[in-house]
Amino acid sequence: MRVSYDKLKSEVKRVLISRGFEAEGAEIGASIIADNSRDGVYSHGLNRFPVIVKFMDEGRIKLNRYPVKLNSAGALEQWDGKLGFGPTNASIAMDRAVELAGKYGIGCVALKNTNHWLRGGTYGLKAANVGCIGICMTNTFPNMPPWGGIEKRIGNNPFIIAIPQKNGEHVLLDMAQSQFSFGKLQTYSLDNKKLPIMGGYDKNGNITNDPDEILDDGEAIPTGYWKGSGLSIAIDMVVAALSVGKSTYDMRMNKDDVGISQVFIAINPTVYAGEDYADEYIENMSQYIKTSARKKGVADILYPGERAARERGENMKEGIPVNEKMWETLVKL
Amino acid sequence: MRVSYDKLKSEVKRVLISRGFEAEGAEIGASIIADNSRDGVYSHGLNRFPVIVKFMDEGRIKLNRYPVKLNSAGALEQWDGKLGFGPTNASIAMDRAVELAGKYGIGCVALKNTNHWLRGGTYGLKAANVGCIGICMTNTFPNMPPWGGIEKRIGNNPFIIAIPQKNGEHVLLDMAQSQFSFGKLQTYSLDNKKLPIMGGYDKNGNITNDPDEILDDGEAIPTGYWKGSGLSIAIDMVVAALSVGKSTYDMRMNKDDVGISQVFIAINPTVYAGEDYADEYIENMSQYIKTSARKKGVADILYPGERAARERGENMKEGIPVNEKMWETLVKL
Numbered sequence: 218m219r220v221s222y223d224k225l226k227s228e229v230k231r232v233l234i235s236r237g238f239e240a241e242g243a244e245i246g247a248s249i250i251a252d253n254s255r256d257g258v259y260s261h262g263l264n265r266f267p268v269i270v271k272f273m274d275e276g277r278i279k280l281n282r283y284p285v286k287l288n289s290a291g292a293l294e295q296w297d298g299k300l301g302f303g304p305t306n307a308s309i310a311m312d313r314a315v316e317l318a319g320k321y322g323i324g325c326v327a328l329k330n331t332n333h334w335l336r337g338g339t340y341g342l343k344a345a346n347v348g349c350i351g352i353c354m355t356n357t358f359p360n361m362p363p364w365g366g367i368e369k370r371i372g373n374n375p376f377i378i379a380i381p382q383k384n385g386e387h388v389l390l391d392m393a394q395s396q397f398s399f400g401k402l403q404t405y406s407l408d409n410k411k412l413p414i415m416g417g418y419d420k421n422g423n424i425t426n427d428p429d430e431i432l433d434d435g436e437a438i439p440t441g442y443w444k445g446s447g448l449s450i451a452i453d454m455v456v457a458a459l460s461v462g463k464s465t466y467d468m469r470m471n472k473d474d475v476g477i478s479q480v481f482i483a484i485n486p487t488v489y490a491g492e493d494y495a496d497e498y499i500e501n502m503s504q505y506i507k508t509s510a511r512k513k514g515v516a517d518i519l520y521p522g523e524r525a526a527r528e529r530g531e532n533m534k535e536g537i538p539v540n541e542k543m544w545e546t547l548v549k550l
Numbered sequence: 551m552r553v554s555y556d557k558l559k560s561e562v563k564r565v566l567i568s569r570g571f572e573a574e575g576a577e578i579g580a581s582i583i584a585d586n587s588r589d590g591v592y593s594h595g596l597n598r599f600p601v602i603v604k605f606m607d608e609g610r611i612k613l614n615r616y617p618v619k620l621n622s623a624g625a626l627e628q629w630d631g632k633l634g635f636g637p638t639n640a641s642i643a644m645d646r647a648v649e650l651a652g653k654y655g656i657g658c659v660a661l662k663n664t665n666h667w668l669r670g671g672t673y674g675l676k677a678a679n680v681g682c683i684g685i686c687m688t689n690t691f692p693n694m695p696p697w698g699g700i701e702k703r704i705g706n707n708p709f710i711i712a713i714p715q716k717n718g719e720h721v722l723l724d725m726a727q728s729q730f731s732f733g734k735l736q737t738y739s740l741d742n743k744k745l746p747i748m749g750g751y752d753k754n755g756n757i758t759n760d761p762d763e764i765l766d767d768g769e770a771i772p773t774g775y776w777k778g779s780g781l782s783i784a785i786d787m788v789v790a791a792l793s794v795g796k797s798t799y800d801m802r803m804n805k806d807d808v809g810i811s812q813v814f815i816a817i818n819p820t821v822y823a824g825e826d827y828a829d830e831y832i833e834n835m836s837q838y839i840k841t842s843a844r845k846k847g848v849a850d851i852l853y854p855g856e857r858a859a860r861e862r863g864e865n866m867k868e869g870i871p872v873n874e875k876m877w878e879t880l881v882k883l
Contacts, residue, residue, distance in 0.1 A: 486628070
């Protein structure tokens with residue numbers, strides 16, 4: 218079944234308010250959940266929401282806590298997320314980075330003591346929607362071995378770059394540092410399929426493309442092996458150092474993303490580049506990669522975020538596809 | 551044989567001056583060549599220098615041209631590299647980003663019309679040496695297929711993150727978006743070895759770990775497959791849009807990195823985090839990953855830049871290892 222964006226958002230908002238959220242925070246939170254489903258990222262939209270409500274009911278996500286500024290160095294600010302709701306915190310932090318970019322051309326907000334932001338791309342798109350380039354990064358609790366190791370000692374630390382296009386079909390890279398997410402491994406497992414490439418280690422430390430062996434006490438593999446491992450470590454250092462917050466090492470006893478560190482950068486070149494500055498680049502690049510000779514079986518070559526941009530358009534017109542059971546769960550929450 | 555850092559630098563400087571370089575530009579350029587060899591990145595130090603001199607002699611690298619500021623939005627500036635020497639341009643651009651970071655906490659310089667910067671890590675380390683986090687990115691001419699394609703339509707677009715440590719052993723991620731560089735493929739080929747993982751396509755578009763098949767009219771593969779492809783595209787958009795310079799698409803007829811676009815970001819959190827802010831994170835992370843159980847045959851787990859930091863220390867004490875033929879070539883230039 219499909220439901221309209223507004224209907225999904227207002228149901229989510231109703232539940233957030235029923236849990237004690239103030240209207241303003243509930244509005245931000247509900248928008249983000251609805252946006253993620255709207256963009257086809259169902260795993261980080263409606264489908265994740267019941268778990269979030271459970272965390273709220275258990276007091277693991279603190280309601281009505283908003284980030285506060287601790288320090289400013291001009292275009293760089295340090296904020297404390299007060300262990301509030303991750304998406305609300307991240308949203309406010311990126312809004313502030315955009316504000317700073319309006320004043321200084323570039324703005325950077327480093328946020329400590331925050332929680333899982335659901336889909337990092339959301340905050341990149343927030344910047345892109347107002348004509349800024351958005352760059353976001355977060356650390357996580359240790360969930361992957363560093364290159365050379367076979368124990369979970371680094372995070373999958375998502376890294377986001379968004380570049381605005383005037384028609385709203387923004388370029389959006391939303392890249393965790395594990396080659397496959399837990400959700401993707403599960404999907405392959407349920408479909409009884411092997412991964413298309415090596416995707417992790419079995420419990421004896423052997424590299425494998427069998428999702429079940431990875432899920433059965435095995436380990437994920439970093440994106441590009443040593444490269445994703447290095448990028449994960451560098452991102453962790455940047456977010457912890459700039460926010461003076463927790464590093465992945467500090468979260469070594471965690472099994473969840475609580476009290477994590479994030480960085481939000483917005484860059485606004487329209488002062489000298491004009492408002493349509495990225496449209497031509499995106500159009501040219503898109504045509505250029507699409508007209509490349511393709512590997513067998515490849516129907517189209519997409520730029521990062523192109524699929525999400527398409528689904529966004531379709532889902533706003535046709536309604537957002539929702540799992541019926543999930544919808545029933547939502548209306549009863 | 552080994553030569554001292556000062557001796558290598560002064561020989562390179564002599565050659566640059568003999569080609570018509572003014573003293574100041576020759577000093578910057580010679581430092582960078584010597585730094586790269588000092589850090590063990592010989593391919594981008596002395597060993598590349600004769601080719602650079604050839605490019606200068608052919609007029610492809612313009613001497614004594616320095617970047618000029620075109621636009622400022624406060625902490626964000628757009629500069630024109632005037633097709634000057636890439637390392638000098640990049641060095642001046644990062645110095646300026648550091649200056650802006652001193653004033654605003656963060657500074658960003660976007661540079662158009664520049665040339666190959668040799669080793670991107672150099673400019674990250676420049677920031678780290680004065681206590682800043684350094685982030686750099688560049689585009690290149692198309693040298694790799696996008697994910698799904700089998701024609702060269704995207705660049706390998708290096709991305710750099712440096713985090714300072716007070717003892718100088720900075721964290722340094724210096725990551726091109728191809729899984730293996732051309733130089734690495736050649737090394738495996740000369741050693742008659744297969745790559746440890748799939749590293750490219752043969753001329754028929756089949757994935758392979760045979761370096762010779764990749765070098766023989768085959769194609770490189772992006773780091774982490776679709777992920778490195780996406781990151782390459784995003785980096786290209788950012789550097790072209792912010793510098794209002796050439797994109798990889800604009801360089802589609804190039805066979806060399808001429809007139810490329812780069813971005814340099816420096817971030818200085820010492821205002822609120824204190825001067826030793828990153829030392830503890832680096833120490834903890836380093837110990838944490840080193841004490842992980844390791845894959846068979848792995849002697850040590852390193853943080854990004856750890857090997858370079860070690861070689862730097864050793865080479866400053868013992869002298870820099872130089873290929874004798876290369877040294878002879880240098881003194882005759």
